[in-house]
Amino acid sequence: MKIGIFFGGTSREREISFAGGRTVFDNLDKALFQPVPIFVDSLGQFILLDWQYIYKGTIRDFYPPVSALPPSVHHLQVYIESLGELSAEERAEAIAQVGRKVEAEQLPLLMDFAFLALHGPGGEDGAIQGLLEWLGIPYSGSGILPSAFGIDKIAQKNLLHALGRPTPGFRVIKAEEWDSTDHAATLAYLVRELGLPLVLKAPRQGSSIGVSILKTDDLAKFEAAIDKSLFRKTVTRADWQRLGEQDRIAWVQHLTDIREGIGLPVVINDETAPIYHPEALLTALTEALETAEAVLLTNVDGETQVLVESFVAGREFSCIVVEDPNGLPLALPPTEIVKGEEMFDYRSKYLPGLARKITPIDLPEAKIQEIREACEEMFRTFGFQVYARLDGFVAHDGRLFLNDPNTTSGMLPASFFFHQAAEIGLNPSQFLTYLIRTSLAARRRAGLRPVKLAQLLDTLDTAVAGRQHEATERIRVAVIMGGYSSERHISVESGRNIYEKLSSSAKYAPVPVFLTGSSDEHKLYVLPVNVMLKDNADDIREKIEHAEAGEAAHPILERIRREAGDITRTYAGQALAQPRRISFEELAQLADEVFIALHGRPGEDGALQQQLEQYGLPYNGSGVASSSITINKFETNKxxxxxxxRVAEHRMANKLEWRADAESFYRSLETQFPYPFIAKPADDGCSSAVKKIKNRAELEAFCRLIFRTEEDLLAGPAEVLNLGFKEEFPRKDAFLVETLISxxxxxxxxxxxxxxxxxxxxxxxxxxxxxxxxxxxxxxxxxxxxxxxxxxxxxxxxxxxxxxxxxxxxxxxxxxxxxxxxxxxxxxxxxxxxxxxxxxxxxxxxxxxxxxxxxxLPGMTPAxxxxxxxxxxxxxxxxxxxxxxxxxxxxxxxxxxxx
CATH class of the missing domain: 3.30.470.20 (ATP-grasp fold, B domain)
Structure with missing residues (x-):
């Protein structure tokens, strides 16, 4: 069956959609499906994408192609909408360099089924669903009406309120009202009606884009939050003049970022002529602020309303609901999102290790079942089909609030989507097969080409049944991931990617193996798929510890697995096991060869390679001697x-020397390396603790952090170095100092x-x-x-x-x-x-x-x-x-x- 994968799109979530489309492309069972990549650009054009571009890191890395870009002083990367009003010939020329343009009426010739990995407006709002219905192409997920409803947060709130369902209190601010009312009075009214904190949202966006939390009665912050949700920004002459040239460039780049800024094109002070390119905006701002005290920038495709909600203090969760084989909603185990005071924003959602995701949420079984039943009821109430992601809170007083239902979900390898499906025993490939089958059934029930879809369903069911009885001799590859360094989370991402690439092949049978322990003892564990797909390395290690302590599976998981038994038996064939510790000798019996997906120590230092050689196990990467050198940046440079x-001037800076006489230590470094210089660990990667040191205060802060004795970061030095939320900063007995290459x-x-x-x-x-x-x-x-x-x-x-x-x-x-x-x-x-x-x-x-x-052993993450x-x-x-x-x-x- 030819599966058209629609990804990219016109919305601000296009990069996550692009990455999710790649996940679907890689994980489709190649024995059942032929993937057809349909990239939707930000102008809404359909492009049959050449395969090599699927693996670019971002859309801007390949589209628009470099040859289509105008001359640029600062070489800024842009989306195609920043090229302005393009002629048909110019559009066609840009597309021809990355693939082939496909007109809508040609889509039925390319595919039997459309898998929608699109997000936001143009993807989840019923528009693409309506087009596919018109063309007679069955597609994944919900139909036109529930999709249109699922994207509109205000419509959802009104319905929940009308039905008496528990949802946070809310008010709606329209842009035209905001522009003509007293802002202080509006804030006072909202604080009186909803209390503090307030949550402000752009009502038709996902991935936490356009969302702010206002914790205090602060008018300036309130106005900034409203502007963020409306995708506009006020710039004052004083603020602009304080910025140097490089700072202005960075400011404009941030402002025009589609996720955190307001994006492009914009208008200044409601003028009619849009500004498309960030460099044109840079010039226009400089000129406008020579005479004006302030200017207002507004994105031409921004929002017209802001949804303001009362803040719910409590436990946040997300729950995937799927249709079971009988068309009834089945809630998978809800996941708790554990974070600090921070908002669960774009960065926390998609970068491994920043927010803990605990499945199932840590609550009594009865409460979890209450969440599941409420989610299933909302699924029915809103008329969702095939699958949906429902978010909510359990307040401190036990009340349950549901919020922001989504008719699709992020499809990165460890997103809620695959993470919760793994708890019933389905790996990503199997889950995608189930969703395609369920979507075909949903479209047929709705009356779309019933005879043709019945034939497709029969063919697919026969093929799926055949997959369960295949007896192929495949090469067993142990994929070792994890570790205990600051690179452990990225290692898990690499390992999962290798596992998924190999598992969708006919040649290899990958076995996920997690390494933990210490430099004195490497502990190896064979992982079941539900543990492998936990959010990060720390979550995986925690699940292993629970299994070793003899803890039984959570009763709610046992219940859901029973309810999903027909699905698991049909698509996975076997029940889930517990993580199991193995020796290197057992590893040699379990696998024909090894793929080391570890980064830094252990993995890249030769120690693991030495053990594998003792058992005659082939492995990837360099041998023992070479690895023991390249792990050490100082020795490599030497x-x-x-x-x-050519290498940078370099030396090692030792903890003993610092402890003995810190002042002499600092002066010695300053004499050899004039500021600014680079300080970094000699044997860690993934940008861990790599810092440009510009003065004595930063040098002192770096030393205090890297030479600290406790695990937690020191607040003062961390602030001096502007460390990000949960930024890894390893502890070492020495670090590498290098001249800044200029x-x-x-x-x-x-x-x-x-x-x-x-x-x-x-x-x-x-x-x-x-x-x-x-x-x-x-x-x-x-x-x-x-x-x-x-x-x-x-x-x-x-x-x-x-x-x-x-x-x-x-x-x-x-x-x-x-x-x-x-x-x-x-x-x-x-x-x-x-x-x-x-x-x-x-x-x-x-x-x-x-x-x-x-x-x-370089990173092997998908992008x-x-x-x-x-x-x-x-x-x-x-x-x-x-x-x-x-x-x-x-x-x-x-x-x-x-x-």
Whole structure:
């Protein structure tokens, strides 16, 4: 069956939709379905996307293509709406570089079924559902009416209120009323009617976009919150003049961000001519504020109303409800969202490890059942179909409030969507199959082409039944993930991605294995799918500890698994097990080879590789000796410098020296490294504690944090270094100090990350394939964790833009690749790796490559830029992973002569 996956879209949630579409594309059971990627751009055009672009980190990394961009002083990445009013020819030219434009009437020729991974307006509001109904294409999820209702928070509140259902008190503020009333009086009225805190929402947005919490009776903050929900912003001359040139650029970038800012295009003071491009806005603001005291920026597609709710103090949860095989609602186990005082915002929702998700919510069984029944009732009341995500609160007094039902859900690998389905034993691939089958049945019940859909249902049911009885001999791969370092959450993301890529293949049978413990003892556990899909490494470790303590499954889980028994038996075939500890000897019996998805220590340091070699288990990445060097950034720099390669000036700074005489320690560093310089751990990655140190206060704060004895961060130093919410900052006995690599007068200067892959030629000699490097764009002082791993956050241009002229760009690229190959040779890198560097291009064309670090087991999360690079070389992510595994087997065979 050909499955058209619709992703991207016109809404502010398009990046999460893009990432979710990729998850669906990867996890569809390839024995049952053929995925057809339909990228919807922000102008609403349908594009049959070339496969390699699915693996870009963000939409802006590939669309609009670089050739379609206007000349730009600051090289800012933009969406296609920032190119202004394009002609039909210009639109067609942009599309032709990434795929093929598809007219609506052509869609039925491409697909049998449409899987909707779209979010927000244009995706969840009934519009695309209506088009597909018109075309006779069955689609996933709810139909037209429940979708239209499901996106309108105000309509939902009015219905819940009319039915007497418990929901937080609310009021609605219309934009035209707001502009003509006394703001202070409005705030006083809302505080009197609803109390504090107040929750302000954009009524047709998801992913917490346009949401604020007002905790105090503060008029300025209230006005800012209203503006945020209406997607507009007042800029004063005083504020603008306080900003330097670089700060103004950063401010405009943040303002025009579709998730946290107001987006583009905008109008100034209700003028008729929109401003499309951030650089045009930069100029327009500067000119307007020369004469005006303040200007009002308004997004042309902003909201016209603001929903204001009373704040519910209590436990927050989210519950996926699906239709069972009889068409009745079945609530999966509700998940509790555990956080501090912070709002569950876009960043917390989609970056692993920031908010704890506990399934089921930690409440008595009767209360959880009350939540489930209330969610099932809302599902019926609103007429939802197939599946929905219902959010709510349990107040401190026990009252239950339901809020913001969604007819779709985020579809990242560890989102609520897959996380809760795993609790009844379905992996992502199996759950998607069930939803497609259920959607076909729902569309047929509603009268859409009943004869054709009956045939599709019969064909699918037969194929699903056949899958349960297949007896294929597949290669068993233990995917080891987790660890106990600051990189553990990203390691789980990498491991899950590898597992999902392998499990959808016909060649491999992956086995998820979690590593925990300490440097003294590595503990290995085989994971069932429900534990593997917990939100992060800490949640997985907690579930293992509960299992080891002999705790039985939560009674509500047992109940839901019984209720979902028909689904599980049909689509998964077997019941869930408990996490099980295994020895390395048992690992060798369980698996034919190993994929190490760990980052930092352990994993990249050679210790784990040494144990695997003892049992003859092939593994990915470099060998023991090379890994033990590249894990240490100081030792890596030293080896490379001795080989004549360029690296930053560097030294180790030790805790003992700091403790003995802190003042002498600081002066010694300041003498050798003028401010600003870089301080970072020598053996941690994922941007953990990588800081640009600009003065003595920051140096002292960095030392106090990294040399601290307690686990928790110290509040004062953390504030000095502007650490983000739950930012990882490991404790070490020493750290690495490096000179800050700067432009140094070069005509062109950029940060790059380049991947490579090794193989053996027919004579058994090692060959190194170096890919086109990616240009990494940091919005802050260094590349952040979010820019590397949060969907839609990082900006990577692949291939790197070394020069505007294609021939000159390729010449420089070849020189850079030659240096990266030399790095691999010097360090004896094998398998694959990622090398980070800065590149300076002098006015005369001379190329200087300064190496920053080497990752022998680079991140393999779904959107990591190594997949962008391998796609340019013609490898799908699965093919790249397959090549890595094949090399590991070949190396093991080469090391053990035939007896």
């Amino acid at each position: 080896r490379l410098r001795e080989a004549g390669l 432009r140094d007068g070069a005509a062109h200067f950029l940060e790059i990350t380049g991947g490579l892959l090794t193989s053996y030629d027919e004579n058994g000699q090692l060959e190194i394939e170096v890919f086109e490097a990616s240009e990494a764009l940091a919005t802050g002082e260094v590349l952040s964790l979010e820019e590397k791993f949060l969907a839609g956050e990082g900006q990577n241009i692949t291939p790197a833009r070394y020069a505007p002229d294609p021939a000159e760009r390729q010449r420089i690229s070849n020189e850079v690749k030659a240096v990266l190959r030399r790095v691999a040779e010097v360090l004896d890198i094998q398998g694959y790796a990622r090398i980070d560097a800065f590149v300076r291009v002098r006015a005369g064309g001379e190329v200087e490559v300064l190496i920053i670090e080497v990752n022998s 990591t830029c190594i997949f962008h690079q391998t796609a340019l070389a013609g490898y799908t992510p699965y093919q790249f992973i397959d090549r890595i595994l094949e090399f590991g087997k070949a190396r093991t065979a080469k090391a053990v002569p035939a007896s």
